[in-house]
Amino acid sequence: METKKAIISVKNLVKKYDDFVAVQDLSFDVYENEIFGLLGPNGAGKTTTLEIIETLRAKTSGEIIVDGFSVDKHAHEIKQIIGVQLQAAGYYPNLNLIELIELFAGLYGANIKPMEMLEKVNLQDKAKAKYKALSGGQKQRFSIATTLINQPKIIFLDEPTTGLDPQARRNLWDLITEIRSNGTTVVITTHYMDEAEQLCDRVAFVERGQIIALDTPDNLIDKLVSSGFERKKEVKKANLEDVFINLTGKEWRE
Amino acid sequence: MNDNNINAQADREELNSGMKTETTNRGGAYSNTKATLALAKASFRSIIRSPSAVVFTLAFPLIFILVFGFLGGGGTHIDVGISPGPDLKNPVVGMLEKTGMIRLVKDKSKEDFAKLLEKGNVDAMIDVHRKVNSVAYSVNVVYTSASMDKGNILKSVLNNLFYDKNLKPSIAEIKESTVHGREYKTIDFILPGQLGFSLLSTGVFGTAFVFLSLRQTLVIKRFFATPVKRSSIVIGEGIARIGFALIGALFIIVLGNLFFGFTLVHGAITVVNMLVLATLGVIVFMGFGFIISGIAKNESMVPPISNIVTLPQFLLSGTFFSIEAFPKWLQPISRALPLTYLNDAMRKVAFEGVGLWDVKFQIMILFIWGIGIYAVAVKVFKWE
Numbered sequence: 001m002e003t004k005k006a007i008i009s010v011k012n013l014v015k016k017y018d019d020f021v022a023v024q025d026l027s028f029d030v031y032e033n034e035i036f037g038l039l040g041p042n043g044a045g046k047t048t049t050l051e052i053i054e055t056l057r058a059k060t061s062g063e064i065i066v067d068g069f070s071v072d073k074h075a076h077e078i079k080q081i082i083g084v085q086l087q088a089a090g091y092y093p094n095l096n097l098i099e100l101i102e103l104f105a106g107l108y109g110a111n112i113k114p115m116e117m118l119e120k121v122n123l124q125d126k127a128k129a130k131y132k133a134l135s136g137g138q139k140q141r142f143s144i145a146t147t148l149i150n151q152p153k154i155i156f157l158d159e160p161t162t163g164l165d166p167q168a169r170r171n172l173w174d175l176i177t178e179i180r181s182n183g184t185t186v187v188i189t190t191h192y193m194d195e196a197e198q199l200c201d202r203v204a205f206v207e208r209g210q211i212i213a214l215d216t217p218d219n220l221i222d223k224l225v226s227s228g229f230e231r232k233k234e235v236k237k238a239n240l241e242d243v244f245i246n247l248t249g250k251e252w253r254e
Numbered sequence: 255m256n257d258n259n260i261n262a263q264a265d266r267e268e269l270n271s272g273m274k275t276e277t278t279n280r281g282g283a284y285s286n287t288k289a290t291l292a293l294a295k296a297s298f299r300s301i302i303r304s305p306s307a308v309v310f311t312l313a314f315p316l317i318f319i320l321v322f323g324f325l326g327g328g329g330t331h332i333d334v335g336i337s338p339g340p341d342l343k344n345p346v347v348g349m350l351e352k353t354g355m356i357r358l359v360k361d362k363s364k365e366d367f368a369k370l371l372e373k374g375n376v377d378a379m380i381d382v383h384r385k386v387n388s389v390a391y392s393v394n395v396v397y398t399s400a401s402m403d404k405g406n407i408l409k410s411v412l413n414n415l416f417y418d419k420n421l422k423p424s425i426a427e428i429k430e431s432t433v434h435g436r437e438y439k440t441i442d443f444i445l446p447g448q449l450g451f452s453l454l455s456t457g458v459f460g461t462a463f464v465f466l467s468l469r470q471t472l473v474i475k476r477f478f479a480t481p482v483k484r485s486s487i488v489i490g491e492g493i494a495r496i497g498f499a500l501i502g503a504l505f506i507i508v509l510g511n512l513f514f515g516f517t518l519v520h521g522a523i524t525v526v527n528m529l530v531l532a533t534l535g536v537i538v539f540m541g542f543g544f545i546i547s548g549i550a551k552n553e554s555m556v557p558p559i560s561n562i563v564t565l566p567q568f569l570l571s572g573t574f575f576s577i578e579a580f581p582k583w584l585q586p587i588s589r590a591l592p593l594t595y596l597n598d599a600m601r602k603v604a605f606e607g608v609g610l611w612d613v614k615f616q617i618m619i620l621f622i623w624g625i626g627i628y629a630v631a632v633k634v635f636k637w638e
């Protein structure tokens with residue numbers, strides 16, 4: 001991470017849904033080839049922020065540049081160089097996985113072998129299965145396969161491990177690490193702090209549409225420890241989960 | 255775990271090599287056509303695997319055709335008065351009797367027929383007599399504006415009997431070979447109607463369901479994350495839907511022709527003309543589907559709203575009965591519906607063997623409907 005070239009730059013992003021301000025004055029950079037985590041409680045504005053960068057939602061104000069392209073003027077170009085996994089998405093009905101991958105290859109104008117894409121996420125055995133017939137983890141893996149079809153420079157993963165068992169999660173971590181090691185930048189959201197700590201080079205904490213902390217997991221933990229924080233009843237000093245709770249409070253969010 | 259690692263290694267190499275080819279690929283322009291066709295292919299696959307599409311487009315119309323095909327003469331009757339004369343056993347009358355569709359009314363005076371004609375109690379009056387010093391017959395037909403529709407059917411019957419030499423008030427030279435011409439059957443009335451109904455269902459229900467469910471299950475949202483254009487999505491879906499409807503239409507026409515003797519005056523050319531009309535029809539009907547997908551809040555609202563569109567047309571557009579069978583006050587409504595004109599054009603093309611130019615009026619009405627519907631569709635259609 002010596003050469004910190006920003007591949008995504010978000011400046012003063014604001015998003016209002018009618019009167020409600022979901023994102024207020026957000027600014028951050030994502031560096032080339034890093035795994036960048038967006039963390040924060042439900043309704044903090046993570047999905048909103050991601051989908052604005054992905055050119056799927058209109059912003060109220062601010063400036064976003066993705067690999068040199070502005071979301072305002074070059075949405076089409078941006079879409080060609082990003083891969084997107086949505087927090088909630090569906091796939092064309094009545095088609096099997098191979099056919100779905102073929103469809104996406106056409107939509108992206110990519111020349112790929114569908115079976116190879118499925119092998120990347122270890123779904124080759126389910127090639128003839130319908131998306132509906134997959135388990136939760138398999139669905140997530142399939143979604144990730146669809147993000148890789150156009151060999152994107154950046155992929156966005158919105159809670160890719162939610163609902164997965166610990167093994168499936170760790171498998172996905174391997175996959176994500178591997179995608180990154182092939183030169184792809186990864187932007188990910190998650191509610192699992194161990195995951196963020198393990199995967200992410202840097203994380204941003206979002207709370208009520210604002211960034212309240214942005215650093216490497218290590219630095220954030222160190223900072224908390226040096227402020228005199230100590231875990232109750234435990235010998236270990238702290239983990240990122242503590243940072244999360246400490247920063248965003250303990251109360252329930254809708 | 256070991257296996258995984260090996261796989262991972264292999265994948266990495268694949269990804270890497272992929273990256274290299276991709277840098278050269280990316281220079282090439284993005285192809286909207288490729289995206290559109292990929293969507294059309296996917297959509298078509300999806301349609302033929304969905305039971306409801308197949309049932310509505312093929313099974314229903316075929317069942318009706320089967321029922322009416324076997325019922326035989328149970329369809330429309332045309333009452334034709336034969337003006338009194340010495341030679342009622344002539345071959346023209348004989349042929350008319352054979353069609354099964356025409357009920358000859360005899361034993362009335364010319365004046366009686368004139369009154370009946372005026373009221374529409376008979377659909378036409380026909381006068382056949384041998385020309386002096388000739389073996390040929392002269393045929394004189396009087397239609398009535400009170401029953402133009404049936405008159406038209408009779409006209410096509412005569413048309414076919416006499417080929418195109420028909421009603422030149424001059425001489426119909428009926429040769430034996432000519433007289434054994436086409437015979438009019440119920441299927442010739444029923445099949446175009448069922449075809450129209452099939453196109454209506456596919457266009458309206460199919461389109462409404464697909465776009466609503468693609469929107470609600472966030473399939474379209476995922477599409478929007480790719481560089482595909484909205485127009486590609488609509489056109490791709492349209493190609494698939496039209497392709498499916500035309501295959502269905504072809505199937506119905508060929509089956510009707512092979513098993514029930516559905517008349518195709520000019521054979522393949524007639525079929526092509528019918529398919530052109532079918533395309534126009536299904537495009538217009540898809541417009542209703544787009545509108546419904548926009549106003550329906552969920553899938554269970556699609557059938558009732560679709561029925562509001564399809565049922566009146568199904569009943570009032572001459573699918574089963576000639577429009578003339580309806581009370582006078584209903585007929586203007588019938589004449590306002592697009593399916594009426596599609597059915598009308600289909601019958602003319604199949605029945606009478608006319609070209610598309612001859613049904614330009616019907617085509618024009620369908621165009622006007624199309625423009626109106628798509629103007630509304632553009633307003634109410636929702637992408638998300």
Ligand SMILES: Nc1ncnc2c1ncn2[C@@H]1O[C@H](COP(=O)(O)OP(=O)(O)OP(=O)(O)O)[C@@H](O)[C@H]1O
Pocket residue numbers: 017020022040041042043044045046047048049087
């Ligand atoms: N289409 C919308 N219309 C109105 N409000 C919305 C809309 N989408 C999101 N919001 C609101 O904006 C806020 C941010 O939502 P967002 O989905 O970005 O949260 P999130 O950080 O992704 O949450 P989660 O962790 O639950 O996924 C929430 O309060 C949500 O209710």
Ligand SMILES: [Mg+2]
Pocket residue numbers: 046047048087158
């Ligand atoms: Mg979210």
